[in-house]
Amino acid sequence: AQSVTQLDSQVPVFEEAPVELRCNYSSSVSVYLFWYVQYPNQGLQLLLKYLSGSTLVKGINGFEAEFNKSQTSFHLRKPSVHISDTAEYFCAVSDQAQAAGNKLTFGGGTRVLVKP
Amino acid sequence: SAVISQKPSRDICQRGTSLTIQCQVDSQVTMMFWYRQQPGQSLTLIATANQGSEATYESGFVIDKFPISRPNLTFSTLTVSNMSPEDSSIYLCSVENQAFFGQGTRLTVV
Numbered sequence: 001a002q003s004v005t006q007l008d009s010q011v012p013v014f015e016e017a018p019v020e021l022r023c024n025y026s027s028s029v030s031v032y033l034f035w036y037v038q039y040p041n042q043g044l045q046l047l048l049k050y051l052s053g054s055t056l057v058k059g060i061n062g063f064e065a066e067f068n069k070s071q072t073s074f075h076l077r078k079p080s081v082h083i084s085d086t087a088e089y090f091c092a093v094s095d096q097a098q099a100a101g102n103k104l105t106f107g108g109g110t111r112v113l114v115k116p
Numbered sequence: 117s118a119v120i121s122q123k124p125s126r127d128i129c130q131r132g133t134s135l136t137i138q139c140q141v142d143s144q145v146t147m148m149f150w151y152r153q154q155p156g157q158s159l160t161l162i163a164t165a166n167q168g169s170e171a172t173y174e175s176g177f178v179i180d181k182f183p184i185s186r187p188n189l190t191f192s193t194l195t196v197s198n199m200s201p202e203d204s205s206i207y208l209c210s211v212e213n214q215a216f217f218g219q220g221t222r223l224t225v226v
Contacts, residue, residue, distance in 0.1 A: 034215055041222075042219070043206075043208065043217055043218065043219040043220040044159070044208065044217045044220075046215055046216060049215060090158060090159070092159075094215075099212055099213040101210070101212070101213055101214050101215030101216075102147060102149070102164075102212055102213065103149065103161055103164065104149075104151075104159070104161065104210075104215070105161075106158040106159045106160070107158060108157075108158050109157075109158050
């Protein structure tokens with residue numbers, strides 16, 4: 001079984017400032033890692049995923065994340081945020097015994113509020 | 117990537133009634149997944165729907181409350197039975213190997 005902890009429930013940030021959303025996971029097996037964004041009253045959109053290879057993963061909308069196996073972390077970053085980045089962000093894992101994206105375990109979410 | 121469509125997108129239902137949510141994918145898949153997102157919460161996996169066999173439910177979810185059908189490789193339904201206000205949630209489906217979700221069904225039980 002896996003668990004995912006998103007260390008910050010809310011992150012206020014000024015427009016054009018950088019943001020980092022922290023995600024740590026616990027698992028007895030190797031995992032795939034995902035970040036999703038949920039805009040108000042909308043569904044989930046995949047931002048990026050780590051399956052294998054380079055530990056720095058680039059996603060949509062200027063986001064990137066770095067997988068750190070020793071620290072069991074997958075933190076999400078954006079160097080300069082926009083008002084439109086105001087949303088809820090979810091980190092998720094699935095174990096590598098499954099195909100990527102199957103039976104996801106989600107963190108509690110981080111609400112990002114971008115201020116002008 | 118697969119295109120996943122859900123119906124209805126939202127509904128308001130009376131307590132004690134049931135609602136069936138449909139999930140359609142534009143390609144054939146063996147496994148489909150149903151998730152629940154309660155208000156202000158994260159997503160929790162309800163069950164895995166395999167074509168040709170009974171759905172597999174996660175801890176805390178039972179077939180009597182959330183019966184699932186999987187009649188073919190592109191379609192599944194989730195029924196929320198005998199609803200109470202605590203069932204007010206967003207219900208989402210996804211498919212194997214994709215990590216993508218449908219737009220969800222926003223259910224309000226009054």
